[in-house]
Amino acid sequence: MPKNTPNIHKSAIIEDGAKIAPNVVIGPFCFIGKNVELKSGCRVESNVILKGKLSVDEDVKIFSFAVIGCEDSKITIGTKTHIREFTQIGTQKSEDEKNKKITIGANNFIMGYVQILFGVELGDFCIVTNAVRLYENVKCEEKVIIGGLSTIEANNRIGTGVMIGGASVVTTDIPPFMLVEGNKATIKGLNIIGLRRRLDNKEDIEEIKAIYKKVLGSGADKILAQEIAETNANEYIIKLASFVASSNL
Structure with a gap:
């Protein structure tokens, strides 16, 4: 087979x-639909269905029996993302009969039997483990980890660096850097291990701990969070505080 010919x-x-x-x-x-684009280095294993307006960036791997898109969907998948077996992305009609765009970032690992509905946005470097369901309009920032059998209910935001324990049901926004679990899910504290892996400066971690206690220690103090976001120079504190100030907590 010539080098410039796809292996189909x-x-x-x-x-x-x-x-x-x-x-x-x-x-x-x-089955690859007429409006699908597969860019360089993509690998699609057996029995995969790709439909709708779908753009798949370089070096994405889609494993067997995954179904992505429907006739009217609009989906983008970022480079080097892996989508494991039996995952469904944008295969069901939205409740308001409008097909909203789904955006999957780069370097994500989406494991088996995951369901992602319309309007979902998934940032870069996220891990979505087995049998997770992301309902409509869920927004996940980068480096989020979602444990198996968990559900994120519609219209909620998950901040960067959040870790969600297995079999959790998330019914509210979750601010950045949090560790949550339960049905329904509650904040158990900071994702300290994630922060240590992410931040080299220990002083940043200690400042995040202090702000966490102030704005989330006994319920979300949105007014204080907004004041901190407007006056603090630390980018991580701004990210945490501004998220809390605009959240549905």
Whole structure:
């Protein structure tokens, strides 16, 4: 096979209009719709269905029996993201009959049996483990980890660096750097391990701890959080405080 030709199994169905980069691999019994674009280095394993207006960036790997998109969907998937078996992204109609855009960032790891509904935005470097469900309009910032069998209810935001324990049901916004778990999920404290991995400056971590106690120690103090966001120079404190000030907590 020539180097500039995609490696497409003879049993795969590729509709006219689909854009397939030269070094893409498509396995047996796949269906690729007419408005799908697969960029360089993508690998699609067997029995995958890709439909709707779908743009898949470089080096994305989609594993067997995943279904992404429907006829009217608009979905983008960032580079080097892995989508494991039986995941469904944007395959169901939204409740208000409008198909909202789904944005999946770069370097994400989406594990098996995950369901992602319309309007979801997933930042970079997130890990979504097995059988998680993200309802409509959920917004996850970067470096979020969601434990298996968890549900994030519609219209909630998850801040950067949040870690959600397995089998949790999240019904509110979760501010950055938090550790949460439970049904329904509650904040258990700061994700200290995540902060240590992310921040080299220990003073930043100590300042985050202090602000956390002030604005979330006994319920969300949105007025104080807004004051801190407007007066503190630390980017991480601004991120935490401004999120709390505008949250639905």
